[in-house]
Amino acid sequence: MAAGVYAARKKINTLFLTKDFGGQSLVSADIKNWIGTKNISGFELAKNLEEHLRAQNSIEIKDNILVSKIERHDDKFLVFDEKSGQYETKTILLTAGSRYKKLNVPGEKEYEGKGVFYCSTCDAPIMKNRNVAVVGGGNSGFEAALDLLPYAIKIYILEYTGECKADSVTCDKVRASGKSEEITMTEVQEIFGDEFVKGIRYKNRNTGEIKELLVEGVFVEIGFQPNSEIAKGLVDLDKYGRVIIDSKNQKTSLEGIWAAGDVTDVLYNQNNIAAGDAIKAVLNIYDYLKTK
Amino acid sequence: MVTIYTTTVCPYCHMAKEYLEKNNTKFNEVNVEEDEAAAREMIQKSHQMGVPVLDINGSIIVGFDRTSIDKALGL
Numbered sequence: 001m002a003a004g005v006y007a008a009r010k011k012i013n014t015l016f017l018t019k020d021f022g023g024q025s026l027v028s029a030d031i032k033n034w035i036g037t038k039n040i041s042g043f044e045l046a047k048n049l050e051e052h053l054r055a056q057n058s059i060e061i062k063d064n065i066l067v068s069k070i071e072r073h074d075d076k077f078l079v080f081d082e083k084s085g086q087y088e089t090k091t092i093l094l095t096a097g098s099r100y101k102k103l104n105v106p107g108e109k110e111y112e113g114k115g116v117f118y119c120s121t122c123d124a125p126i127m128k129n130r131n132v133a134v135v136g137g138g139n140s141g142f143e144a145a146l147d148l149l150p151y152a153i154k155i156y157i158l159e160y161t162g163e164c165k166a167d168s169v170t171c172d173k174v175r176a177s178g179k180s181e182e183i184t185m186t187e188v189q190e191i192f193g194d195e196f197v198k199g200i201r202y203k204n205r206n207t208g209e210i211k212e213l214l215v216e217g218v219f220v221e222i223g224f225q226p227n228s229e230i231a232k233g234l235v236d237l238d239k240y241g242r243v244i245i246d247s248k249n250q251k252t253s254l255e256g257i258w259a260a261g262d263v264t265d266v267l268y269n270q271n272n273i274a275a276g277d278a279i280k281a282v283l284n285i286y287d288y289l290k291t292k
Numbered sequence: 293m294v295t296i297y298t299t300t301v302c303p304y305c306h307m308a309k310e311y312l313e314k315n316n317t318k319f320n321e322v323n324v325e326e327d328e329a330a331a332r333e334m335i336q337k338s339h340q341m342g343v344p345v346l347d348i349n350g351s352i353i354v355g356f357d358r359t360s361i362d363k364a365l366g367l
Contacts, residue, residue: 026303044305064358113340113354122302125325126341194342 001049003260003278008056010286015087016053016061017079021047023097024224024262025271029147035272037242042121045271067096070230070257077256090292091256091285094231094243095278098224098262098269103135104237107191108220115197116218121145127152127217133200135188136221137164144219145174155179156213158202160188160222191218226263238265250281260284294319294365297334297345305344311358317365325365 001021007014025031028042034147040048054061062085069080070092079087100118102108108116117123120134124147134144137159143166145155155174157164162184164171174180185205192199199214226242236244236253242265243252250258258281260266261274294312296319298305312319324343327355338345338352346353348364361367 020307022303022307029301041301041303043306046303113338113342115341117342119302119304119342121301122304123342124333126301126343128325128328195339 001053002275003095003282004059004061005056006095006279006282007032008053008059008208011058012057012280012282012286012289015089016059016063017067017081017087019066020063024099025176027119029121031271033086033270044175060129067230071252072234072256075256086185089272091258091288092258093250093278093281093285094228094257094263095231095261095274096227096251096263098226100220101223101225102274103145103188103191103222105188105190107193107197111193111197111218114195115193115216116191116220120219120221123133123217123219124148124151127129129153131214132217133158133213133215134219134221136223137166137182137184137201138163138221138223139166139170139225141219141221142166142170142174143259144221145180146170148219149174149177149179151288152179152217154181156215157182158188158200159184160186160187160205224262224269228263229235231257231259231263240265247277249284250277251284293347293349295322295324296320297324297330297342297343297347299323299325301307302343308344308361309345311356311361315365315367320335 004016025042026046031040034040034169066082071078077089077092090225128151131154131192133156135158136142137157148155150204164182188202188204190201197216199212200218201212203210228237228241228243231243235257236252238244243259243263245252247261250260252259260277262269262279294317324334329359334345335341338354351364353360
């Protein structure tokens with residue numbers, strides 16, 4: 001959206017394609033580091049950015065559109081969407097962001113919504129008076145635990161490595177509640193149940209021992225994966241599937257495609273940085289088009 | 293009749309409500325966080341526990357799925 005505002009102000013003939021307005025921060029209950037704003041919910045932030053973008057009069061916006069394919073034809077690109085729309089362009093800025101990483105264990109897909117959740121802000125309240133497991137002991141895991149504190153009886157936090165790595169402010173709050181129990185060196189094997197989730201099975205990575213926890217909710221918080229599938233085969237990706245960019249100008253390995261934000265191999269995944277990087281990309285695209 | 297089952301801070305619930313308002317659709321909101329009977333009703337109708345759930349004249353839609361909402365509303 002930052003890119004859209006700059007592109008409109010530079011009067012670059014721009015089409016803005018998006019599934020929706022928000023991205024990963026949409027589900028953050030309280031963002032305290034968006035510069036210039038003491039605190040704001042992810043939902044409000046997304047709305048503000050959308051309003052700012054829609055206030056520009058020289059940009060075409062199409063929402064509820066998911067891009068499915070990009071093809072290169074000589075010095076131009078064809079962009080296809082899932083609703084059989086087709087667009088021709090000289091340059092592309094890819095800001096597709098990232099999505100929740102899944103565990104890929106038996107039961108995860110089957111019980112999605114039936115006890116397996118990815119949005120703690122949304123679904124923590126339904127866990128009232130229930131035991132739950134949070135998979136992932138990083139920041140998002142502990143933030144999920146924090147969302148669950150007012151509702152759940154007991155919160156197990158399962159971490160793959162030997163220690164939980166969340167910020168100490170968040171850890172302290174969760175630990176002070178006395179409701180949480182951290183279990184490290186775990187590898188989740190299966191989520192099981194009947195109509196709904198009844199428990200989770202995991203392996204102790206030190207001893208190989210298989211253990212079970214009886215829980216009615218499993219919140220999967222093991223990080224994010226980039227939405228880079230549409231760029232695969234066109235631009236270079238790193239081993240995590242992130243678009244490799246030149247951090248000076250956001251150029252990808254293919255002339256005519258730029259990328260910014262969580263879809264790239266940017267070192268820090270932050271709203272402020274993603275916005276700045278997207279602006280950097282648009283300014284560089286502007287310079288590029290001037291020379292064409 | 294349109295009923296939407298929500299929790300208080302869930303952003304997708306807010307988005308779904310705003311979308312209905314934008315399309316001039318009257319709806320009845322039930323907060324499952326405050327009303328346990330409604331939570332049971334939502335689970336029974338949708339066979340799952342995630343929010344939002346929309347009941348549009350008997351069509352049950354899980355999540356803020358604009359394409360399904362449009363279809364159920366005949367938009």
